[in-house]
Amino acid sequence: MSEAVVPHTTEKRAAAAPGRFRRALDSDLFYSFRRSKVTMIAAGVTLLFFLLAIFASVLSAQNPFDPAQLQLMNSRISPLWTADGQSPFLLGTDEQGRDVLSAILYGLRISLLVGVLGVVLSGAIGILLGLTAGYFGGAVDGLIMRIADVQLSFPAILIALLINGIAKSVFGNKLDEMSMLAVLVFAIGLSFWVQYARTVRGSVLVEKNKDYVAAAQLIGLPAPVIMLRHVLPNTTGPILVIATINLALAIITEATLSFLGSGMPETMPSLGTLIRIGNGYLFAGEWWIVAFPGLALAALILSINLLGDWLRDALNPKLR
């Protein structure tokens, strides 16, 4: 939803500050990182979450995606430190006897997978379209940017719902968990590309008129290749910022889709799905089913957002 915000600033910055990122990386970035305790903690938490997700299968008491490992007998056990807690269910279990901690670890994996792949896909689409629009200009540029305009006025969640719905209706009922994941990645990827495209296009427009492009063309080097070498480093900073913020947004979008019933199925729950399921048990006093996934999601997104904030400020020396 912040798509309208970032381009305003990044486009300008990309144009105004070629190579700023590279310079910044040398010293300032690392310095400002070390200076901010909050950022260091956020980075630590984010890293921790990624590690937890990667090693989920090693760390978990059970594989919550494998129904054979779920014991209905063990359902609705409260966390270990409460009176009714039972080992090994540190954070308790849910209605199905799913260990909440394991479910969080595996859910984290799904959420991050959807988020990261979604962001990578949207980045790839956005960069490609941005390069195309900027390089060719004219009608191609007009068309791509008009599409971007239109898309920008539609919130990502609605676009994702639409794509989700289209995919569901096209593939009918054949969608299993993995294809649902692919659909989510696709939906998120197609909803978030605009900012990248605008940033890259802005940078291309700046570079296009520079002498070296003409020079390269004179000596017979393909201009696109040359430009790519200049454009991409210049936009790395803004793109990194967009990607970080979008990662958080993508994860929330997935959670929201799942609240509206279009997210990951309950047999392979993401953090968002876990919250939706757990939400139904809040009044029943089985708070741990929703509280821990909620906390995990909030902590993850908070950390990523903090990193994104810091990155944006750090790459923009004016704000320091």
Added chain:
Amino acid sequence: MSVGRSLFAATLAGVLALAVSPASSQTLRYANQGELKSLDPYTLNESTTSAHLGHVYEGLVARGKDLKIIPALAESWETPEPTRWRFHLRKGVKFHNGDPFTADDVVFSAERVRAKGSNFQSRIPADAKVVKIDDYTVDFILTSPNPILTALWATWYIMDKKWAEANDAVAPTPAAATTPSYASLHENGTGPFIIESHQPGVKTVFKVNPNWWRKPEHNLKEIIFTPIANPATRVAALLSGEVDVIEPVPVQDIERVKASPNATALTGPELRTIFVGMDQARDELLYSNVKGKNPFKDVRVREAVYRAIDVDLIKNRVMRGLSTPSALMVAPEIFPSKDFARPKFDPDAAKKLLADAGYADGFEVTMDCPNDRYVNDAAICQAIVGMLARINIKVDLLAQPKAQYFAKVLKPGGYKTSLFMLGWTPDTLDSQNVLHDIMGCRDDPKDPNRGEANLAGYCNKQFDELADKVLVESDSSKRDLLIKQAFELSMKDWAYIPLHQQALAWGVSKKVKLTQRADNMVMLYWATKQEE
């Protein structure tokens, strides 16, 4: 003297009523997850809609608090011959617009309910004749005996002929109507309440009908109905005292509601039976890794699946004790019998049965399941998936919203399922409906409607013969015996796996006294609310 005294008493009562009723008549706020979908009582055969309309419309008969058929617009009836039913109509009843209720309205309603576009055509056999004898007597002449003719009539609501004719509403509003008819936006019944305003999906206000022929058991002046689809919001509205009655309460919230100082939960067994079915019609399953044959055609595999499912565990854990495990495909209220016991949960026997059938290593199959239709439906399916995994049947669960689910598994979708869960309430409140619709052979050339909802494709000609005999048998003990034989036969075939009757759970404010009926129809004309 006696006349004087009674006159005095009546006057006193009248004065008292005048003095008391304005203060004691209350507004009841009611929230349901479902919606009142049309005001035309013949448009949609759906229980929530029928229950709502039951406050403004009435049938010739009604169902009492114990679901027994009781007289309503018909004071009494008799069957002079097995194929002739005579109904004596109540006199002095008026529709909400003041029109008197007469035999003409019954004849008219009988035609309208069977007309094209009605969703209730089966309420009266198509070839039955409805004859007005006098203004308050009507005969129904059938071509074959039907002992349960009135079973579904509690939701066959009588409409006003004059009103319908005056408002161009003689034809029923079809479910697929592209323009709303007058009758779908307005009501004119004889019932205890009058709809004052109706904003679909938002709010419907029922005002009390001061001229109702029956003495009200409620003390309400109006009912404000709001559909609240989100379960948490619905519960919150009850807990915070914003509504007085909600239906349903999610099972996990029942304890919370009971613990609340201003509300409680009414629970009881529902008539709906939840069951699992296996496709035993196709030669190869649509969704399985077993090719060239159908494992569910093997009775040992069906028994294995049956024995692998621990319904008691589902009851304790998923349903929180609020279900009644069932051996039969109908609820005990419909067919009470002590002769049936559920075959024991026995995973080891199940494994052995599978091995005997040649599936020692199990197989893979996809299970279809709704996730917004029955109480904890998806959770039950997930639990079953886990249980079947322990006998090496790897189940891929496809839990979907009811719209997509029904589109796929029902007859119009081509019964596209290999393993599924479904719930069924015979709306006749009679076993025959289940024997015919769910367990009868599909594709019976003589009876195309047989096996309409038989998603498993179970087919046993002997069973169908029994079902046919049940339909025409008027002697109830002989009839029960036939039903029993049919159920025994189906159990021997391991045709279906009945799981349980789910519990119905209504949330009710402590200020409100309410009768809960097992068909889950919320009838607020039995509700009383304390003064505020």
Added chain:
Amino acid sequence: MTEPVLSVRNLQVEFASRRGTLRAINDVSFDIAKGEVLGVVGESGAGKSVTGLSVIGLIDPPGRIAGGEVRLAGLRIDNLPPEEMRRVRGKRIGMIFQDPLTSLNPLYKVGDQIVETIRTHLNLSEAAARRRAIDLLAEVGIPAPEKRIDGYPHEFSGGMRQRVVIALAICAEPELIIADEPTTALDVSVQAQIISLIKRLGRDHGTAVMLVTHDMGVIAETSDRVAVMYAGRVAEIGPVQDVVKNPLHPYAKGLMGAIPTLAGDDKRLVQIPGSMPRLSAIPRGCSFNPRCAFAFDRCRVERPEPLPRGAQSVACHLYDTVPAESAA
């Protein structure tokens, strides 16, 4: 002698940074008399703009005035409370920035901006302020001022905008105008007009002007006196003819050598080797010593203090121990 309009004594400005405290201005002193134009010249980073900003009290954190004093007509202003300093700004000291394109708020009509400033400082009615604004625009040479007063900044050309900026700077009849590179962003053809305008206004109103620029040519043309700054210090200060004709400080010599003269003699422009040190790496002793052709041991250990040489003042050891002899 009358009190100078501006008197800066031993001014020190520091910037706290993560590499330690950087001293941007180190012990700078100078005076400007009524009606006098003082040119402040130096390479970028020499501290000339910072000097201007510290006089008007607009050093942004993390910068701060760490020592010395600034007096405006005898009143010490460097330690005034913010609200009183604000009243000094615009009213008694006007400022002109480098880029007229960005100095004006694009969303307000120029007239509104002038009226706003006038009414902040002078007790005038809206109408009177507007009349004055028209007069001011006329004075700075904007044609049809009664019409242009309702124009937006983007409707003005660069030169015209700088005239508006000047009008804004003088609208409360300040005693001192600080012009920070007022012509740098302008076309060469416009530069001369703006310079002469500033000069004329200074003369007509008896306003003291502090003209900050890196362009010796502008200084030579406009200023009465000139201060040459290097690495946060005044290297040399004196009447403009003296400094141009006879620069004393080796750095000033190099700088003056960079002025193309009309004489067109074959003397090549003197290039000073090397570049100005960064603030974080100012050498010990004389900050110019690594680039100085005349540097000797003392220059590397001891900081030279300003020494009067006639009307000039120079901070160089060359003029201390061995007076004048090695200075050619």
Added chain:
Amino acid sequence: MLAFTLRRAIQAIGVMIAVGIIAFSMFRFAGDPVNQMVGMDTSGAERAAIRKSLGLDDPVIVQFGRYVGNAAQFKFGVSYQFRLPVTNLLMERMPATLELAICATIFAMISGIMMGVYSALRRDSWLAHVFQAVSLIGISLPTFLIGILMIYLFSVTLGWLPSFGRGDVVHIGWWTTGLLTLSGLKALIMPSITLGLFQMTLIMRLVRAEMLEVMRTDYIRFARARGLTTRAIHFGHALRNTLVPVITVAGLQFGSVIAFAIITETVFQWPGMGLLFVQAVQNVDIPIMAAYLMMVSLIFVTINLVVDILYTIVDPRLRSTVSRAH
């Protein structure tokens, strides 16, 4: 100006046509509505008849033609669930959604701008840090969770605010408003906050960033050099310049607010278009879904147009040269 408006309008029509095609083709495949319309015990023959009467058996191209023809006259057919004309239903629900969206936007604008200005001007104060933290938490928790938690706290536990619905509404012509009754106002509080929280965060951060940026511009420095009061600088000059992008974003975000109302309305059972849409999705009520999409798109393009025009009013530079390159 006219040419510009005209061009935008043509673009808008293009968008609407594209949305129409998407709406139609998506909902053409979104499950069988007949299953939703009739009970489970309806016979196959009856179902087939209903399908036929709905025209669901016609070739796709015929169905699309019919759809476009009707849509152009604002006829979106009759809701499968309610058997009422969809246009009426949507118009009936629109006031609820718009009122909620406007209240949420006002809440977000006022609190977002105040917090943003404060944290830009007092960057290092503890309150600014609190605002930053609040804003981060605001975007780090999913809307539905915030809504549920608020209901749990303010309705169930404290009993201060209603947990669902609009309260009593007053009819003014075809419009209904909850702003004129106490219960209506109380009912607006939680949904507006829930819905506006994200926007508030966004606006706050935008205002802060833009304000910091503006405060560094030459004209602010020059304004300070002119001796203008801090108030005049902050609120006259800096804020006004900050508001240009803020208006754009807030305007564009209004579309998002309406779309995000889907979630808020579901949680609070708010009888608006979003709730209608969610119910329609659940019940495969194709006419409502299609009409909602078209209606929301129409609102979006209208907003974009209005924002563009507003933009030119606020920023005089754009009045003469309206070609606003994106």
